[in-house]
Amino acid sequence: MDRVWNHVLWEIIGKPADVGHINRIDMYIEGMADLNEMILVLPLCPPDQKEAKIAQIKEKVTDRYLPVFEKVLKSHGQHYLVGNRLSRADIHLVELLYYVEELDPSLMANFPLLKALKTRISNLPPVKKFLQPGSQRKPPISEEDLEKARKVFRIK
Numbered sequence: 001m002d003r004v005w006n007h008v009l010w011e012i013i014g015k016p017a018d019v020g021h022i023n024r025i026d027m028y029i030e031g032m033a034d035l036n037e038m039i040l041v042l043p044l045c046p047p048d049q050k051e052a053k054i055a056q057i058k059e060k061v062t063d064r065y066l067p068v069f070e071k072v073l074k075s076h077g078q079h080y081l082v083g084n085r086l087s088r089a090d091i092h093l094v095e096l097l098y099y100v101e102e103l104d105p106s107l108m109a110n111f112p113l114l115k116a117l118k119t120r121i122s123n124l125p126p127v128k129k130f131l132q133p134g135s136q137r138k139p140p141i142s143e144e145d146l147e148k149a150r151k152v153f154r155i156k
Helices: 001-015 017-041 047-076 090-105 112-122 125-131 142-154
Strands: none
Touching: 001 017, 017 047, 017 090, 047 112, 090 112, 112 125
16 A cells, blocks of 8 residues: 555656655654554553553653654654655654644644654645644534444444
């Protein structure tokens, strides 16, 4: 599936300059996947474990994940993660940054390059349009819908 996404994006913005860029893009996306999953399954966490899980996620966000991506941007002084051009890794990272902000906006406070990346990508016309109210962007799941999902999937 990753190769399909790569192909679609390459048709829009052009193929990365070399195989090393492609490998780095894939590596960064895999690194983001763990945090993304932790945040996405948080609503399914049993209520008595939720606060501990949120604390764990916040710690990993500020001590592990965001520092790595901030360091990447700082190390080469460019506007994007790989090759100084927009890639799928940048899009995935910005989506993850939105999730992080929904969890706790203060988590982004010490990461100015990531905030700048988020702003830069959020201002791209197609992204900006997607983020507008009434777009296809889905809000976080409501408690009512979460309860329905728990019943359908028999999650306690």
